[in-house]
Amino acid sequence: MSEQTAMRSKSRRILVGAVLVLVAAMVVPLTGYVYVAVAQPQIETAADWQETNPRSEYWREVRQGTEGYSAVKGPAADVLIDNGGQIFRQIRNGPISTFGPWVLAIMLLGVAGMFVLSGGGQKVEKPLSGKRVPRWSAYVRVVHWIMAIAFLLLLITGLSLLFGRAVLIPLLGAEGFSAWAITAKYIHNFTGPVFAVTLVLLVLSMLRDNLPSKVDVDWFLKGGFAGKHVPTGKLNAGEKLWFWFNAVGGLVVAVSGVVLILPNIFEARSTMQLALLVHAGLALLYIGGSFVHMYMGTLGARGALDAITKGHVSSEWAEQHHDLWYHEVKKDGEEFVSDEDDARSNREMPATGSGSTA
Ligand code: HEM
Numbered sequence: 001m002s003e004q005t006a007m008r009s010k011s012r013r014i015l016v017g018a019v020l021v022l023v024a025a026m027v028v029p030l031t032g033y034v035y036v037a038v039a040q041p042q043i044e045t046a047a048d049w050q051e052t053n054p055r056s057e058y059w060r061e062v063r064q065g066t067e068g069y070s071a072v073k074g075p076a077a078d079v080l081i082d083n084g085g086q087i088f089r090q091i092r093n094g095p096i097s098t099f100g101p102w103v104l105a106i107m108l109l110g111v112a113g114m115f116v117l118s119g120g121g122q123k124v125e126k127p128l129s130g131k132r133v134p135r136w137s138a139y140v141r142v143v144h145w146i147m148a149i150a151f152l153l154l155l156i157t158g159l160s161l162l163f164g165r166a167v168l169i170p171l172l173g174a175e176g177f178s179a180w181a182i183t184a185k186y187i188h189n190f191t192g193p194v195f196a197v198t199l200v201l202l203v204l205s206m207l208r209d210n211l212p213s214k215v216d217v218d219w220f221l222k223g224g225f226a227g228k229h230v231p232t233g234k235l236n237a238g239e240k241l242w243f244w245f246n247a248v249g250g251l252v253v254a255v256s257g258v259v260l261i262l263p264n265i266f267e268a269r270s271t272m273q274l275a276l277l278v279h280a281g282l283a284l285l286y287i288g289g290s291f292v293h294m295y296m297g298t299l300g301a302r303g304a305l306d307a308i309t310k311g312h313v314s315s316e317w318a319e320q321h322h323d324l325w326y327h328e329v330k331k332d333g334e335e336f337v338s339d340e341d342d343a344r345s346n347r348e349m350p351a352t353g354s355g356s357t358a
Helices: 003-043 046-052 056-063 083-117 138-206 214-221 237-261 269-300 305-309 315-321 323-331 339-348
Strands: 132-134 312-314
Touching (some): 138 305, 312 315
16 A cells, blocks of 8 residues: 555545544434433323422422412412412403493494384374373483482493403503503492492382382283383383392492402402402493493483483383373372473462561
8 A cells, every 4th residue: 555545545534533523522412312201101191200309399399379378468368379360360361351332332222222222212193282291200310310420420431441461551551551550449449339339229219119020020921022012111121121130230230340459358368359340241241231321321212311301201112111100100190291281380470579577
């Protein structure tokens, strides 16, 4: 072998050796993946896992809400992880936040449908004579309107707090929403008790007129809810249903709201979580119902608004919507008066001297 050939063979061996070292240097670390892929599943059987992670049972117990020790005293202060909070968060951000807007949208569409199908709301069919029938006292009307205004404030602020993150942050920005959320929370907290008190007063003052009767069953069976004329007393079954929803549902919303503003008294987290779910869920149904009520009180049954603003309705409206009540009031000898009668009796009143010497 010539010297030149020997040199070439030596440098080839060095090159091959260098390449082998390089390849080995790159491949050997990759064997870790082979270990993970092949060996690890065998280790991860339940028993092996115990050995490799002896603290897992401990954390599993913590997750179950098992109590430990804390120097802080109070309900659930010894519980490190509150599992109920996770369930609460899933319901609040799941069904309530997802289906809530749908409930409201469906009710609004329903109201729009009623308006269209009734040809722009029910109008009084007979020409108005000007005679009127007394319906609600001044006391009932004042209580109704304080409660209604409180309800509308609670509606605006409550929906802002429930859907604000999704709807208002994109519109107002994080800082703008933060300022509004704090204001909304204060308005909500202070208006709630006003609503609760006026609700109780209204329920007590209207209770007698809303007691169920056989006529109410007929109203449902004969399609009164679909706008058909079915004989009714002072309030029809639909109105009574709204009253009882207020009396029961409204009170539950109010009581759960009181629980929420008194965390120092109702300290347990589970109580607060349940109160919030009941409060928000029922309030959404209440708001949906109020859309129908507000529509019926204004455009749905033309002339009804006079009942709760002026305290009386036209005798034609009374006969058309509440015939049994109308005939009863008439039979009782109630004298129906009109603006003309008022004007006439004012003219006929003897002038009273302003400087009387009593
Ligand atoms: C703009 C809003 C509202 C309007 C126009 C309105 C209109 C009326 C009218 C016209 C009546 C008398 C019905 C009749 O005499 O046949 C009435 C009664 C009543 N309203 Fe309202 N209302 C409004 C808001 C509210 C709200 C927000 C609530 C509850 C949170 C409410 C609860 C009631 C209740 C419980 C009655 C008694 C009805 C019954 O006994 O069936 N109202 N409203």
